[in-house]
Amino acid sequence: MQGNKTVIDLLNAQLTLELTSMDQYLAHSKMYEDWGISALHHKLSHEYEEELDHAKKLIERILFLEGVPDTASRKKIHVGQSVEQMLANDLNAEKEVAAHLKKVITECEKAQDYVTREILQTLLDDTEMDHIYWLEQHLNMIKLMGLQNYIQSQMKQHHE
Ligand SMILES: [Fe+2]
Ligand SMILES: [Fe+2]
Numbered sequence: 001m002q003g004n005k006t007v008i009d010l011l012n013a014q015l016t017l018e019l020t021s022m023d024q025y026l027a028h029s030k031m032y033e034d035w036g037i038s039a040l041h042h043k044l045s046h047e048y049e050e051e052l053d054h055a056k057k058l059i060e061r062i063l064f065l066e067g068v069p070d071t072a073s074r075k076k077i078h079v080g081q082s083v084e085q086m087l088a089n090d091l092n093a094e095k096e097v098a099a100h101l102k103k104v105i106t107e108c109e110k111a112q113d114y115v116t117r118e119i120l121q122t123l124l125d126d127t128e129m130d131h132i133y134w135l136e137q138h139l140n141m142i143k144l145m146g147l148q149n150y151i152q153s154q155m156k157q158h159h160e
Helices: 005-035 038-064 083-110 114-145 147-153
Strands: none
Touching: 005 038, 005 083, 005 114, 038 114, 083 114, 083 147, 114 147
16 A cells, blocks of 8 residues: 655654664663673563564554665664663653654644554554653662662562
């Protein structure tokens, strides 16, 4: 089914953001693993998988709309040098993803592409209710208990 050109271009821009987040989570996840901070390592490997899933959904939709998925482009990733900086950089990345998703959703609305809009809404739900919420909670935990206590609390893997 031939899709709207503006929607396809925006879906590709969204794909670039999801793949960029995926790369950043991979870098941070591996750094946490190296530092022995198991709970953060596992949480971020999970986030990595979720971004991969978001990317897959976008690629499928772009192909369905007869567009060409741009799987090569990336934005610059921001690798932090401390736990707090890494969490803050991930939060910034997620906020950028959320803002762009809203822009694409608005454009889908204009083009009356309601099915694409619904797909994007599930991505926005994951982004706001899971990723952003978790990062805000953890940055707040650092404020509440101090960085050393926070890191200690994340050394062992928790079961969600
Ligand atoms: Fe995502
Ligand atoms: Fe995310």
